[in-house]
Amino acid sequence: MAVAPLPRAPPIVEGVINVRGTLVPVLDIRLRFGMSPHPPTLDQHLIIANSGVRLVALRVDRALELVEVEESAIESAASLTPGAEYVTGIVRLSDGVLVIHDLERFLSLDEAREVDGAVAGRAETL
Numbered sequence: 650m651a652v653a654p655l656p657r658a659p660p661i662v663e664g665v666i667n668v669r670g671t672l673v674p675v676l677d678i679r680l681r682f683g684m685s686p687h688p689p690t691l692d693q694h695l696i697i698a699n700s701g702v703r704l705v706a707l708r709v710d711r712a713l714e715l716v717e718v719e720e721s722a723i724e725s726a727a728s729l730t731p732g733a734e735y736v737t738g739i740v741r742l743s744d745g746v747l748v749i750h751d752l753e754r755f756l757s758l759d760e761a762r763e764v765d766g767a768v769a770g771r772a773e774t775l
Contacts (some may be wrong), residue, residue, distance in 0.1 A: 658767040659760040663689075665771055666706055668697060671677065672768050675706040681735055700752035703765070716747060723749065728764055 652664035652675050663675040665688040675695065679686060694704045723738040726749075730736060756764060 652689065653771070655764075655767045655771055657763065657770065658742075658757070659763045661756065662764055662767070665709065666695070666764075668704065671704060672772055673697065673704045673706050674764050674768060675708060676755060678707055678750075678755065687730060698752055698757065705752060707757075716742070718742075718747065718758065 650666050652666055655662055655674065656667045661676055661680050663673050663677050665672045676687060677718050689708060694712045696709055696712060697704060697706050714726050718740045726736040726738050728735050731738050735754055736748055738749040740747040753766050
């Protein structure tokens with residue numbers, strides 16, 4: 650899927666995609682974790698997620714499976730990893746650890762406003 654540029658969007662936004670008629674911003678979550686940007690490749694995946702009031706797409710290296718966990722299995726991230734501001738919970742699985750990110754906190758209020766304005770502006774040009 651082609652990611653279209655999104656002028657006036659904050660740096661965390663790579664662009665926008667059209668998902669069933671809805672413009673969805675693609676977030677570069679590597680920036681939030683202090684990692685260097687990685688250029689998009691054809692073998693990467695996009696995960697569409699609800700981040701509160703908006704849908705977002707997260708570019709990931711790969712998605713292997715969908716895992717459903719009981720809410721009671723989620724441990725508070727604050728007790729296990731203090732200071733991890735974008736992590737809301739951790740689940741211990743038989744083959745590793747699942748980190749649950751707080752997507753609502755990935756964008757600051759100013760960034761969220763910029764994204765909303767940029768998406769609205771892009772929608773007007775289509």
